[in-house]
Amino acid sequence: MMLKAFLAALLIATPALADDLRGTGDLGLIVEREAGSLLVVDRSERAALGRIEGLGDLSHASLVYSPDERFAYVFGRDGGLTKVDILTRQIVNRVVQGGNSIGGAISDDGRLIAVANYEPGGVKVFDADTLEQVADVPMGSKTVGIADAPGSRFVVATWDTGEVWILDHSADPAQPAITKLEGIGANPYDALLTADGRRYIVGLFGEKGLTQVDLWQDPPEVTRFLPDYGKDQPDLPVYKMPHLQGWTLADGVFALPAVGLHQLLWVDAEDLTEIARTDLAGQPVFALARPDRREVWVNFAPPDNDKIQVVDVLTHEVIRTLTPGKGVLHMEFAPRGREVWMSVRDENRVEIRDARTHEILGEIEALAPSGIFFTDRAHRTGL
Amino acid sequence: MAKLALLLVLLAGSAIAEPPDAARQDELRHMVRQDCGSCHGLRMTGGLGRPITAEALDGRDIEDLSSVILDGMPGTAMPGWRPLLTEDDARWIADYLLTETE
Numbered sequence: 001m002m003l004k005a006f007l008a009a010l011l012i013a014t015p016a017l018a019d020d021l022r023g024t025g026d027l028g029l030i031v032e033r034e035a036g037s038l039l040v041v042d043r044s045e046r047a048a049l050g051r052i053e054g055l056g057d058l059s060h061a062s063l064v065y066s067p068d069e070r071f072a073y074v075f076g077r078d079g080g081l082t083k084v085d086i087l088t089r090q091i092v093n094r095v096v097q098g099g100n101s102i103g104g105a106i107s108d109d110g111r112l113i114a115v116a117n118y119e120p121g122g123v124k125v126f127d128a129d130t131l132e133q134v135a136d137v138p139m140g141s142k143t144v145g146i147a148d149a150p151g152s153r154f155v156v157a158t159w160d161t162g163e164v165w166i167l168d169h170s171a172d173p174a175q176p177a178i179t180k181l182e183g184i185g186a187n188p189y190d191a192l193l194t195a196d197g198r199r200y201i202v203g204l205f206g207e208k209g210l211t212q213v214d215l216w217q218d219p220p221e222v223t224r225f226l227p228d229y230g231k232d233q234p235d236l237p238v239y240k241m242p243h244l245q246g247w248t249l250a251d252g253v254f255a256l257p258a259v260g261l262h263q264l265l266w267v268d269a270e271d272l273t274e275i276a277r278t279d280l281a282g283q284p285v286f287a288l289a290r291p292d293r294r295e296v297w298v299n300f301a302p303p304d305n306d307k308i309q310v311v312d313v314l315t316h317e318v319i320r321t322l323t324p325g326k327g328v329l330h331m332e333f334a335p336r337g338r339e340v341w342m343s344v345r346d347e348n349r350v351e352i353r354d355a356r357t358h359e360i361l362g363e364i365e366a367l368a369p370s371g372i373f374f375t376d377r378a379h380r381t382g383l
Numbered sequence: 384m385a386k387l388a389l390l391l392v393l394l395a396g397s398a399i400a401e402p403p404d405a406a407r408q409d410e411l412r413h414m415v416r417q418d419c420g421s422c423h424g425l426r427m428t429g430g431l432g433r434p435i436t437a438e439a440l441d442g443r444d445i446e447d448l449s450s451v452i453l454d455g456m457p458g459t460a461m462p463g464w465r466p467l468l469t470e471d472d473a474r475w476i477a478d479y480l481l482t483e484t485e
Contacts, residue, residue, distance in 0.1 A: 033425060034416075059425035077424050100429055118430060142431065159431065189431070189460070205460055237455065237462030240421045241431065302418050303467055327417065345417070 024069040027086055028332070028374040030343065030350060031074075032367040033058040038074065039366050040086050043334060043341075043374060046352055046362035050089045056080040056096075062103045062371055065378035066128065067110035072373070073128070075104040081115055083131060086375075093131045097124050105148040108381065112169055114154040116146035123156055123167065125176070134173050139165060145191025145202065145244065147382045149215055157188035157202050164191075164202065164213050166220065181222055184211045189259070190244040193382030199269075203244050205259060212272060225272035226265065235260050236283065240301035243286050245383060255296045255311070257284030264298060266316055276316040281307050286330065289313070290355055291337035299328050299342075308342065310358075322358060324351045332372035343369035403475050411476055422460065427480070431460060437483055448477035 027049075030039040037053040055061075057078035064073050071092065074082045079098035084091050100119035106112070112134060113126045122138040123146065141160035149155050152170040157163070162184045167176040186206025193200050193215075200213040209229060214221040242257040253275060254267040264278040264287055282304025288297050296311045305327055310320040327345030333355060334340070340355045345368050352362040377383050403411060416425055422432035433439065440448065452473040455463035464473070 057424065057426055057428070059420055060430060077426075077428070077430065100424075102430070144431075187460070237464070237466065238460070239418060239462055239464075239467075241460070302414075346413075 022087070024086060024375050026375075027069070028341075028372060029063060029072055029084075029086065030364075030366050030369050030373075031058050031061045031063070031371040033061055033370045034368040036076075037367065038063075038072075038084065039364070039369070040089055041350075041364060046364065048364050048366070052084050052086075052089050052091065054091060055082050055084075055094075058370075060102065060370075063373050064104060064106040064113070064383065065373075065375050066106070067378055069375040069378045073104065073106065073113050075101050075115055077101065079117065079119075081113065081126060081131060095126070095131050097126070097133070102142070102144065103146055105146050105154055105383070107148055107152045107154070107169065108150050109152060112152065112154075112173060114146060114148070114156075114167070116143040116156055118142040121158070121160070123154065123165070125154070125167070125169065125173070135167075135169070135176055137165070137167060137176065137178065139163075144188055145200075147191065147193035147200065149193060149200075150197040150381065155191075155193060155200050155213070155215070157184060157191045159187055159189065162186055162188060162206075164188075164200065164211075164220075164222075166215070179220065181213060181220060184213075184222065185209065185224070189241050192244040195381055197381045201244065201254070203242065203256075203259060205238075205241070210256070223272060226267065226274055229258065229261075229265060229274070236262065238283055238301065239303075240283065240285055240305075242284055245286075253313070255287050255289065255313070257287045257298065259283075264296065264311060264316075278311055278316050278318060280318070281309055281321060288331055288333065290340075291333050291335060295319070297331055297340065299331060305329070320358060322353075324353075325349075329370045330372050332374055335374065335376040341372050343372055345369060401471065403469075403472055407472070408475065411472055412479065415476055415479065427483075435480055437481055440481055443481065445474055445477040445481065448480065449473035452476055 026043040028041045036055045037051050040049045056076045059077040061076050072084050079096050079101050081097050082094040098117035101115050101117045104115040111128050113128050115124050121141045125135040141158035143156045146156040154167045164181040164184050166179040169176045185204040188202045189205040191202040198216045202211040209224050209227045212223045256265040262280050266276040282300035284298045286299050298309045308322040309318050312319050324342050325344040325347040329345050330343045332341045342351045350364040350366050422430050423435045424430045427436045428434050453465045455461045
């Protein structure tokens, strides 16, 4: 009896073995789109920890993280929404919610997952815990550029109809208050929300210029800008649409990948006028600011997708052209910008470089890797 | 089936010189999955671009499809791939899309 009490006291007093616990702040997931799997990686160790399989068609897949950085919600092309546990490396739940999905977002309270679908066109919203459907908002169009805005809101643009929809789930998650803005422009192909949740910027494929929606105004204020940029038809063939999530507010300017031009456009964020253009090696896909905002890193559509160009934010000049290898699909910076991870799809590897010296620090084998997502995304608005 | 289709194209007197060699076919197959796949999906089931599975393309012919591949579709996001492909490449891809069974 005495012994039992002693042992019980000992158990209570002993902390859980530290070896069995770990944080997730330096973990990440790499999409292996051909294989339909995710590679769990440890940023500190620059190593893969294991693989999560069985996620279906991961063409153009993206994912978001739960607020505790333990779970990821993966949006697959086959309409699959899969919740995975990155610690146990298992699928927790999976639903096939649509025919053809393009991306998704998680609400700022971590309770709702919104999926943007091409087919049937619209947005479906799910309970983050159970993946049960909470709301279905048909939009009669393919949807692009979905982002989470502060206050349980989601913002999305429509490719076929040129609209922006704002879904506000704050009062009743199942019955979102809908604000529909028409006449945004022809064929929005993607959009981004700035990190402060204020500016939703829509890239247009079907006509000149771009459109900003200022979400701080009530009603939201729509402004067209760069009216001379682009044409009804792009000058040069676009073999891969730019992604605008990387569009970046750096030092008071936006660095925007042009569509149909091999250029980076620099726009004053205050008055939305063009400041400069930078000639690039090809059609830019992602233009990502290094987290300190001092440089913008750009990758390219085929046939120039073996390159990365580094552009100086102050001079707008290309300061370095790197050639990591064939099929550089995605870049992800460490949260504080010290290193950058780049997926080199056709060489089945992820290359890790020092983001300042550009020296190669390591390499991880991966099956035709595409998107790289570090867990710090859990705490960033608009991803 | 693929061979027959190519043969028919040859017999039709078109300018096809000869089908791409095996190495080029591998490159083209890769290109279809990865680069066409950016818009049409890795499995050709559609995305921003329409589905281009054999089923979805039923009734289309090689000439028609290869001209879309080479010159794109004005008014849509489909670019012309002529800078990256020969006419024989495009015909091979058209045939591959029409006959591919996955």
